[in-house]
Amino acid sequence: MTGRLLSLLYSFLQIGFFSIGGGYATIPLIRQQVIDLHAWLTLQEFTDIITISQMTPGPLAVNTSTFVGMRIAGLGGAVAATFGCIISGYLISLFLYRFFKKHRQTSWIQPVLSGLKSASVGLIASCALTIASLAFQSDTKTLGLPLNLTAVGLFSLSFFALRKWKIHPILLMALCGLAGIFLY
């Protein structure tokens, strides 16, 4: 049992440490550790966990570590795997934050931080595009395009509510979920 917990911890420590950029960038890494190396999950189970991740709150890496940990060693396994998965990010992001704060006056810190900020916004924009195209995709064609007009309408309405009334994000999600029940 202890051996299993340790190998879970070590595997997810590696996944956590090498996954920069988060989200779907981690998939190949998790796959290599969980399927190829340890055979903890089958490919089908792994695809399922990605689907669950899209349906539930929480980061993909945390969800996968919990799922795999539960399967291998119960709740203790889930905790060990999740801990391994987040601890690198915890320590390194805190270290970077404190480092940047402390050396704010140093001449090279400001341009580096500015560069990181701009890149971060660019990457968020690219993520926005991915999510929007995923949401708008449809199996049937309208006007020759595989476009889901219901989703486009719901998106436009949500966007308007956000810009105009600054509607609360969680209220928006709840309303969209409710609309989903009636529309799909």
Added chain:
Amino acid sequence: MKSNTFKNLPWLFGIHFFISAFTFGGGYVVIPMIRRYFVEKKQLFSEEELLEMAAIAQSSPGAIAVNLSVLSGYRTLGRLGAAVSCIASVLPPLLLISMISIGYDAFSSSRVVSAILKGMEAGVAALIVDMTIDMCRTIFRERRLILTLLVPATFLASSVFHINVCLLIPGSALLCLAECKIREQVRRRVS
């Protein structure tokens, strides 16, 4: 300070637990949530600082949502705040996935669940686009050509050319550093 800590620690735990439990659609959706509570409501830090934290959370390994909650907790209440925020943001997915892993089949085949999720997808997209616009404005307001150009550049590099994030993040930092050094040189030569 001490009584302040005791009052704020449960708030910090609650707010991160809440944000994490309702954040469908991945790490980036946490940013507008943190903004709503930490910047707009409680004014614990500025929009500018949030952008800085988001950039660091993204440049570090691991899940962006967890990293960002750690940083916002640290900024609010130091190390203790960071630890509490981290636990609070990991607990909801940990509990939920533990339960789902037991009853997975019933969950994934439910038509109501998939309809709700399909509706939420459009909401998530709107939320992220809205946030992107505001963040772009913050960057453009600095009126620095290189910073302004880097936003569409990294966007294209990632979306169109599929260049790895591990190259884009340090690359952008180095580019800005080089630009700054060159400007210093030019200034020195002029004077």
